[in-house]
Amino acid sequence: MIISKFYYLRKNLYSMAELVLEQVIMLGDALENDDYALANEIVDRDDMIDELEKENDNLSQIAILEAITNRNILGMGDVDNEIVLKKDPLRFALSAIRITRNMERMGDQVVNCAEVFRYKTIRPGIFKKEEPMGLILSRVTTLAGMAVESLVEEKERFMGSVNTIEDELNGLCDEAFKKYRESEMNKTEFADVYRIILALERLGDYAVNVAEELVRLNTGKDIRHLENAKPPKV
Known part of the structure; x- marks a missing residue:
């Protein structure tokens, strides 16, 4: 029984991870091609992510209870620490x-972008022709792809690259904010561009x-x- 639950x-x-990645890729296509119908589709598809979140929450809670009561049956009491770290069903359920x-929050940020974009207040071409917006979309898609691939493989091999790309994304978002704050955009367009920049930055944070x-x-x-915990250099 416990094996089937896990x-x-x-x-x-x-399934949830792959669906979120699909949403991220679709968002990039919608923004770069000024495809408002695709933006509407992204918003409509969010219910599927929400349903999977509810199912995962229920399955995780059941799996945690079963893992606690069946640890000895699974042999988790007599194995070395390395096996416990990688094979312990309780650890996996908590991480899940x-x-x-x-x-789910990554999906929410995708929807936030799509909802703002479909207002049509942002001039066409800004996400395809102008830097750093195109670079921001590229970095966000890469981060989401790394997170999903790492999850499916249950490995941490992308961690160093993830940190590097996150730093690049944060720098690009700051650059974009300054660029458009100092441009001749009207207040409504700038506010919506800023909302999308902020949502994309947060999307990257959740992928990390x-x-x-x-x-x-x-x-x-x-x-x-860990960086915040490091002692200051003297």
């Missing part, structure tokens, strides 16, 4: 809750959260906020 949890988690939350959770799942190390 099978369905993994299956749903992967955190990953599900971050995936998924990658960080995979490090914790595979190694037991919590690497969040």
Whole structure:
């Protein structure tokens, strides 16, 4: 019974991740091609992500209870720490809750962008012809792809690259904000461009959260906020 629960949890988690990545790719296409019908489709598809989130939450809670009561049956009491880290169903179920939350928030940011874009207040071509907006879309898609691939493989191998791309994304978002703040955009257009920039930056942050959770799942190390914890240089 417990094996089937974890099978369905993994299956749903992967389905949710792939659906979120599809939404990110569709968003890039909608923005770059000024495709407002596609933006509407992105918004409509968000219900599928929400349903998977609910299913994953329920499956995770059931899996946690079953893992606690069946740890000895699964042999988790007599194995070395490395196997426990990578094979412990309780650890996976707890991580699945955190990953599900971050995936759902990634989906929310995609929808936030699509909803703003379909107002048609932003001039055509800005996301395809102007830098740094095109670069921002590229970095966001790459981060989402790395997070999903790492999740499906249950590995943390992209972590270094993820941090590098996140830094690039943050710099590009700052650059874009300054560029359009100093441009001749009217207030409504600038406000909507800024909302999209902010949502894309947050989308990248949630993708990084998924990658960080995979490090914790595979190694037991919590690497969040490590830079802030470093002592100041003298």
